Structure formats: C-alpha cells, structure tokens
Amino acid sequence: MTRAELIQQIKTKRSFLCVGLDTDITKIPTHLLEEEDPIFAFNKAIIAATEDLCVAYKPNIAFYESYGVKGWLSLQKTWEALPKNCFSIADAKRGDIGNTSNMYAQAFFDEQQSGLGFDSLTIAPYMGNDSVTPFLAYKDKWAIVLALTSNQGSLDFQNFKNAEGKQLFEEVIDKVNTWGTPENTMYVVGATRGEGFLKIREHAPDHFLLVPGVGAQGGSLSDVCQYGMNKDCGLLVNSTRGIIYASQGKDFAERAREEAILLQQEMEVELIKAGIID
Numbered sequence: 001m002t003r004a005e006l007i008q009q010i011k012t013k014r015s016f017l018c019v020g021l022d023t024d025i026t027k028i029p030t031h032l033l034e035e036e037d038p039i040f041a042f043n044k045a046i047i048a049a050t051e052d053l054c055v056a057y058k059p060n061i062a063f064y065e066s067y068g069v070k071g072w073l074s075l076q077k078t079w080e081a082l083p084k085n086c087f088s089i090a091d092a093k094r095g096d097i098g099n100t101s102n103m104y105a106q107a108f109f110d111e112q113q114s115g116l117g118f119d120s121l122t123i124a125p126y127m128g129n130d131s132v133t134p135f136l137a138y139k140d141k142w143a144i145v146l147a148l149t150s151n152q153g154s155l156d157f158q159n160f161k162n163a164e165g166k167q168l169f170e171e172v173i174d175k176v177n178t179w180g181t182p183e184n185t186m187y188v189v190g191a192t193r194g195e196g197f198l199k200i201r202e203h204a205p206d207h208f209l210l211v212p213g214v215g216a217q218g219g220s221l222s223d224v225c226q227y228g229m230n231k232d233c234g235l236l237v238n239s240t241r242g243i244i245y246a247s248q249g250k251d252f253a254e255r256a257r258e259e260a261i262l263l264q265q266e267m268e269v270e271l272i273k274a275g276i277i278d
Helices: 003-013 029-036 038-050 068-081 098-109 150-156 169-178 196-202 221-228 252-273
Strands: 017-021 057-060 087-093 120-123 142-148 185-189 208-211 234-238
Touching: 003 252, 017 038, 017 087, 017 142, 017 185, 017 252, 029 038, 038 068, 038 252, 057 234, 098 120, 142 169, 142 196, 150 208, 169 185, 169 196, 196 221, 208 221, 221 234, 221 252, 234 252
Parallel strands: 017 057, 017 234, 057 087, 087 120, 120 142, 142 185, 185 208, 208 234
Antiparallel strands: none
C-alpha cells in the first residue's frame, strides 16, 4: 500500500484505527478452542467485525512464533484474510546485520517465497543502516522504526543526551530520514508520550507514526492528535486489548465492534477538527 492509498483509506473510513491482533490462546473465548485453528478462527471473526472501521491490522509475530509451525500457519491464514484495503503490519521488531535483514525482508514481504506479503514490518534500528535499508529495497513496502516507545525500559536508552543535548531517539529519526522517506518509513511512538510528539514532529513532520498505547495502556487519543497529527493525519493509532478482548463470551466479535466504533467515532471528530475531512 502506498502513502497516497493509506491517506485515502483514512479519509474514506474517517478513521486512523489500527487493530492489534496479539492473539493469546489463553484469553480467547473457550468455545473457539473446539475449532481446528482457534487463533485463526478468533482473528477471522475480529477482522470481519472491524474491517470497515479500521485502516490497519497489526499481528504481533511473537504470539504466532510461540506455537511453532502451527502458529506460522495461523499467521499466514490471518494475513490472507486481511482486507486488501487495510494496511498490514507485521509487528516483529526485527533488526540485524544486512544479510540477515535481507532474509527477514523476504520472510515478511516476499509472498512467493514465504507465503506472507505484509505491507510493513516494525524494526529495531540499534544495529544501524544495515538493519533498516534491506527492507526499503522492496517497492511499496514500509519500514516502521522504533523511535520513542512507552514501555518502562525505554528510559534506559531512548532519552540519553549527547554533549549537545540531543536525545538518542532524535538522532535515530534524523539518521533514518537519510535512508528512507515519508513514502516508505514510519516511526513507532508510544501514546503515553503526550507532548513528546512535538519533539518527534520537529524531526519527522511528514512521516506517519504508529502509535500503540491508547486505551488499556492509558494513552489519550486527544493528546496524541493534539501533539502528533499533521496535515495528512500522519497517525496510525493502535488498540489491541481494548478491542479484541472486550468480551470472552460468544459475543466477543460484537463487543469488539462496539469498542472499535467508539474509537472510530472519536477519530472522526479529530479528523474533522483538523480539517482533513468534512
């Protein structure tokens, strides 16, 4: 999916919602455990209930890798079930030397080789250029680079300042900007960062930001929009637990839809307020 196509989906659906598919078999409704592939059965129902309300889906790859071959098959079927008008994110946080990154890129982007053809992949940039650029070699694919996350441990490194007072996350963004463009790179910024979005936008005014942490993790959608939205919206706000685990009963898909509607309606208001839609 291109940047222009993603922006058009945001305007059409009046939403910038990303639904996280971090599917934990211990948390899904018990009646699904009778299915041949409970994880896929759950995901398929969630997708059907939310696809008109969101513009992106983000499976967290660890929740599939942990089940070995069965998990990868669930992931492949889930990817195949994703609507083609929704942006697909493999949340794998890969980052390695160049030849290994090439293999990761093939694993998640090359459908003919691996059976997966995600639009994007999350990447840890700690190893530098060769941990990011192999993913940018793929046309219309995206590298989503970790920048300023909201987990407690992020304080260990990301806010480190050099002698000039520049923080590490700022250096990461400035450097990655020399490798890619707003057409093929995004940044991960945690929703609980609030005014930190202002600093992000100083370095990445035109890039899309993938924003986890709204809802169950305590992030404020209004703060994210106030400080992080740009003229094209420039945001993909992810919600996982608040949507997919809204119910553990047989009404799980209906309840997921209800929660997604609430977020979509809030997003619509923000898009109108910003003049992005009428």
